[in-house]
């Protein structure tokens with residue numbers, strides 16, 4: 001009988017350890033200065049900006065973004081080509097170990113297509129960022145009209 005109890009106790013501590021490690025892994029990625037542009041009436045497209053900080057000693061890659069406001073969120077990059085501002089889709093964003101990547105107007109950004117609702121100023125919108133090591137980071141971004 002005693003042996004069984006010890007085994008259960010041991011499994012419980014293993015379980016706790018797994019939870020703790022998982023929490024640690026999450027805090028290795030932090031999002032700062034994030035916001036979404038309020039949508040313009042009649043338009044179902046907008047963009048989101050943020051700084052992604054990788055506080056770990058391993059490079060990580062942002063692969064996918066999901067949200068209940070849209071089924072189509074892409075990573076885009078603005079660049080100058082022959083004096084013209086071009087926008088192109090990029091597959092992912094790699095954030096180097098102990099580094100950060102800034103998503104900002106005229107640079108990297110998240111393009112949100114086919115909005116299911118208008119985004120009003122001062123609303124708060126939930127996004128989930130999916131990283132290469134299967135880490136998911138849930139964030140909540142404020143909606144601004146101008147910035």
Ligand SMILES: [Cu+2]
Nearest residue numbers: 076077087111
């Ligand atoms: Cu874009």
